[in-house]
Amino acid sequence: MLKPCIVLGLLILLCALVAVGQQNQTAQQAATPQTSNIPASAVNQPNPVKPTPESIALGKKYYGYDCAMCHGATGDGKGEVAVDEKLKIGDFTDPATLKDKTDGELYYILKNGHDKMPAEPIRLKQDELWNLVNYVRSLAKK
């Protein structure tokens, strides 16, 4: 027969193990990176590059090299790679798609990547990324 204090001891041990397990779980959840978590400072960052025809033309050039294969030549989200890989991409020609996003958010997404979208930090300099933001904005049908 087990002595009551041993039974109690085992129970306490069991409780402690369960508690530690739960703690680990919460720690793991918190550590999972959240792609949609864009810092407020980035969201509120103003666009320093005016959407002049020059800026939009420069953005368009890079868009053709780096973005059209996924986002489509017209920005409709139906580029070759997107279709092949069944990527879900918003339609930039629909003004509603980016309506709730700030320029700062778009810049952050371009710079850091998002979900299946690769980041563009190495090849493009800061102003070039803003030109791309301006170009993407210009795709929305008025």
Ligand code: HEC
């Ligand atoms: C490999 C395919 C791919 C390439 C290349 C790519 N994107 Fe994306 N892009 C995506 C996907 C997929 C999403 C949607 C991610 C999501 O919403 O989670 C996305 C999202 C975006 C968004 C945010 C749209 C929204 O509704 O929030 C912008 C802006 C954007 N891309 C612009 C660009 C630009 C500009 C380039 C070129 C520098 C580019 N992307 C290159 C696949 C790509």
